[in-house]
Amino acid sequence: MSVRLPRVRRARLSLLTVGTASLALLATACGGSGGGSSAAPEDFSYLSVTENTTVKTALTTMSKGACKAANEALPLKVETVPQASLDQKLQLLAGQDALPVQFAAGNAPALTQQLAKSGKVADLEKELTDLGVLDQLEPAAVSTIKALYGGELQVLPYEYNIEGIFYNKKLFQENGLKVPGTWEELVSASAKLESKGVQPFSASGQQGWPLTRLISGYLYRSLGPDALQKVADGKAKLTDPEYVKAAEEVAALGEKGYFGKGVGSIDYDTAMNEFLTGKAAMFYMGSWALANISDDQQNKVGAENVGFMPFPAVSGGKGSIDQYPSNVGLGITLGAKSFDKKTGDWVSCIAKNYGSTALKDHGSISGFKVNTEVEDANEVTTQVRDTISASKQNVLWFEALFSTKATTVSQTNVASLVSGSMKPEQFMKTVQDALAAQ
Secondary structure (H helix, E strand, C coil): CCCCCCCCCCCCCCCCCCCHHHHHHHHHHHCCHHHCCCCCCCCEEEEEECCCCHHHHHHHHHHHCCCHHHHHHCCEEEEEECHHHHHHHHHHHHHCCCCCCEEECCCCHHHHHHHHHCCCECCHHHHHHHHCCHHHECHHHHHHHHHHCCCCCCCECCCCEEEEEEEEHHHHHHCCCCCCCEHHHHHHHHHHHHHCCCEEECCCCCCCHHHHHHHHHHHHHHHCCCHHHHHHCCCCCCCCHHHHHHHHHHHHHHHCCCCCCCHHHCCHHHHHHHHHCCCEEEEEEEHHHHHHHCCCCCCCCCHHHEEEECCCECCCCCCCCCCEEEECCCCEEEECCCCCHHHHHHHHHHHHHHHHHHHHHHCCCCCECCCCCCCCCCHHHHHHHHHHHHCCCEECCCCCCCCHHHHHHHHHHHHHHHHCCCCHHHHHHHHHHHHHCC
8 A cells, every 4th residue: 555555646657667777766865864965944844745745634634733833843834746746856856965854754664674784764663662652553554664664664644544334335335235254245236236226336447456456355365365475475376267266356446347437547636536426336445535525525426325345255265354454654753863853852752743633633543552532433434433443454555565666566557457448467567576576
């Protein structure tokens, strides 16, 4: 992930040429530890992505309330870029030794890890420990971050998400459908919805990752929670028959028209709108979508008509239906050279207050502890929070362990897979070749 990432929302990457070689060049440009000048920052500069409004809105709220003192000493200043341009922007700023105080991390963990190795990213575990606020992060969120970032706490969990399928309760009821427990039942439900003139799924082919998440979902259920770790470790390949099978199953959904027309041109916001206006019955997404679901202006079907279900089981599979993909959205980190006392005051305030602010004002679940009593906005938010609390084992997502180049290849080609212009074997080979080139 989304992905927020994003979520988080993880849009497709724009740098088709970014790979190991370019990351090596970035390391050279970044130089040694600390990143040059250590002049104190003049503001709490924050580079965000245009697609994510929750974090910057919550921080703005806090700058006028709980974090007013920190803001007066170091004023919040937000800049945004489209998520597809984020990696390019970060590399440019890193090369110029001009990274902001706080910034959305790269679309793939590989870029953030390279920045950290070059001394550009603050040692957050040390800084939070020194500030006495490390305990304000949920252990599950810390565990997920370390799984993604080479065992280190390199980003803050402004989001903590599990992923699954949101569904329209009213449409299910009107068409006599129960929540599918198996992949076969999901395909059958989709067929019935399609026959009744209801689009089964809403998805963004333009971003790509909402579709590749379905492939990894199938892999985790069929092959078990270590399916993609085996690929990363070289013990399996995406071109192995049991891996190609997952791509075949998702491609079949597209062949049958279950994603609607022109899925390759559908962006994230349009896909969200299709679900929230009742044009599609199901929407694979992370729990960051609760902010949209809780917004009466966006959600025309009503939050009371939205349910959440896990990715279904695959008959005979090694995975378990209670193993939820988890992520921390598009991770947000802090620069090493600008982490001074004033920055620390901001970070302390964020650690103590962000969890409550995000949940209360946006219905958004973060990886920070909620320190005040907050009533959930709706039943589906309670359902997701309970699911997170009960979850015993989490998994990652399709590109989580991929290089930046392989992530790009995966997310830019998956729309061709579901539209039928690229065969499953070809899609998986293309991604595997990108992995082999890293």
